[in-house]
Amino acid sequence: MSDCLQRFASSLVVSCQPVPEGPLDHPEQVVGFALAALASGGRGLRIEGIANLKAVRAATDAPIIGLIKRDLDTSPIRITPFLDDVAALAEAGADIIAFDATDRVRPVPVADLCKAVHACGKLAMADISNIEEAKAAVALGVDVVGTTMSGYTGGPEPSDPDFALLAAAVRLGRPVIAEGRIRVPEQAAEAIRLGAHGVVVGSAITRPEHITHWFADAIGAARAASAKPTLAFDLGGTKTLVALVDGDRVLETGERSTSRELGPDDWCDTIAELAAPWRGHYGAVGGAVTGVVHGGRWTALNPGTLPVSSNYPLADALASRLGHPVVLHNDAQAAAWGEYRFGAGAGRDLVFVTVSTGIGGGAIIGGRLLIGRGGVAGSVGLTQGGAPSPLETLASGRFIAETAAVAGHSVDTPAVFAAAAHGEVWASAIVDRSADVVARLLADLQLLFDPAVMVVGGGVGLADGYRARLEARLAHLPPHLKPEIRAAALGKSAGVIGAADLARRTL
Ligand code: ADP
Ligand code: BMX
Secondary structure, rough: OOOHHHHOOOEEEEEOOOOOOOOOOOOOOOOOHHHHOOOOOOEEEEOHHHHHHHHHHOOOOOEEEEEEEEOOOOOOOOOOOHHHHHHHHHOOOOOOOOOOOOOOOOOOOOOHHHHHHHHHHOOEEEOOOHHHHHHHHHHHHOOOOEEOOOOOOOOOOOOOOOOOHHHHHHHOEEEEEEOOOOOOHHHHHHHHHHHOOEEEOOHHHOOOHHHHHHHHHHHHHHHHHHHEEEEEEEEEEOOEEEEEEEEEEEEEEEEEEEOOOOOOOHHHHHHHHHHHHOOOOOOEEEEEEEEEEEEEEEEOOOOOOOOOOOOOOOHHHHHHHHHHOEEEHHHHHHHHHHHHOOOHHHOEEEEEEOOOOOOEEEEEEOEEEEEOOOHHHHOOOEEEEEEEEEEHHOHHHHHHHHHHHHOOOOOOOOHHHHHHHOHHHHHHHHHHHHHHHHHHHHHHHHHOOOOOEEEEEEHHHHHOHHHHHHHHHHHHHHHHHHHOOOEEEOOOHHHHHHHHHHOOOOO
C-alpha cells in the first residue's frame, strides 16, 4: 500500500468543504479548518477546488484527497468530471484525486479518468454509490473506493451512512473509505469496525451551517412536541387502549376490544379510528404492543396471546395512518417504564409483570429500561408433567377462562374471579393455580434482578384478591429474597403513560 494511503489508515479524514457561497467559503477559512482538523486527530484531508487545494497544500504535507465539483447541464456527474480537472488537481498538489465513478451519463468515462490520474502519478479514488460500481472501479485499478455517492444518485436522501455498501465494498479487497452522512463518533467507529481504510467526515465537522440547523431543528421539534400532548396506545391481546397523554396525566382515552378474528391491519385501523378526533393535536406517538417489536416490525412471541403475523411492519403501518412516526415498545416494557417514571417504582429499579391476556415482563435496572425480547416473563418454560410449557399458558387471563370452560363454566375471567370470591371451589382452584405459577415467577425474577420493587399490573394482576394470593405464597421467603410487591399505581394506563414518555424521549 502507498505511503500516502498508509498515513491515514484506520484514521479520520476531514473533508473541509464550506457551504458554497457561505460566509466560510474562502481558501483561508478552508486552511483554518484543515489545520484545526490535523491538530485534533485528523490524518488526512478532502479538499474541493484548485484555490482551496493550493492554499491547503502550502500549509501542510498531510495526505490530501483533491476534487473539483461542477454542475453540468448534460450530466449529473459533479465530482471531477473532466480530464482537465485531473491535471489541474495534480498540479495543485493533490495526493489522491477523487472522481465520480457512478454508472450514469457522463462526459468522460471512468476508465479514462482513472488512467489520467495514474498518468499524473497520483492515486485514484472512485466515489461510488453501489457495489456494482465498486466492482467496476476495482477492475479498472483504482487505488481506493469511497462510498461517497451512496444515497445521492436519485430518490430520497437517507439519513444514515450506507454501512451495508461499506461492508460489501470492503470484501472486494481494495481500500475503502467510508464517506457520507457520518455525523457522530459512534458511526465513525462502526465504519472502522466494518473494515473501512479511513473515514471521511465533512458536514459534521466543517459545515457549521448544517450543524447549527441540526440543533435548531431538534430544539424546534422538541419545543413543538412539548407544547402538545402525546398520542399513545396500548395494543394488548384483549383490549386496545388509545389516549392523549401529558406526562403522567391521561387527558382523553378511547378503548375497543382487540378482536382476535381480525388481523394487524384491522388493529391498526382501530387505533387510527380512536385517534382520529385528536389528529393534529399531538406532538409525538408512542405505542405499547403485546409481542416482540424489533426495527419497527412486530411478531408474536406467543400467538396464543395475539396471533400477530411474523415481522408485520407495524411502525410504517401506523405512521401512514397517524401521519406521524411511531415509537414502539413491548407493552410490558412500556408499562414498566411508566411505573418507573410516574408510578409505583418512583424512580427505583423495578421489575414489572403484567398478568393480562398473556403474562409480560419488563425491567428497569440501573435506571435503564431493558429492551429485548417482548415481555419474556410469560414465555419462560415451566415443566408441566415433563413437557416444558410457556408459563403464561398456565396462569394468564386466557388460561383462567380456558380452564374454566374445560371445567364446564363458559364464563370470562372476571366471572371466574367473582365466583371465587363467592366461594365457588372450582373457581378458587383456577385462580389459585394461576397465583401459584405467578408467585414462583416473581420469586425467580427477584433472584435474577433483585429489584427494589416488583410491580404487578394487567387485568388479572390488578383483580381483587390476586395480589393477596401472591403475597400469601411468598410470605415464607426470607426478607432478602421476598419481592416487595406493589400494584401498578398507574393501573391500566401504565402502558400508554410509559409509551408516551418513551416517545417524547426520542424526539
Ligand atoms: P391486555 O391483555 O389486552 O393488555 P388486560 O391487561 O386488561 O388487557 O388483561 C386482559 C385479561 O385480564 C383478560 O383475560 C381479562 O378477562 C382479564 N381481566 C380484565 N379485567 C379483570 C378483572 N377485573 N378481574 C379478573 N380478570 C380481569
Ligand atoms: C405474551 C407476549 C408478550 C406480552 C405478554 C402480555 C405475544 C403476542 N405477547 O407473553 O410480548 O408482553 O403476552 O401481553 O407474544 P398482553 O396482551 O396480555 O398485555
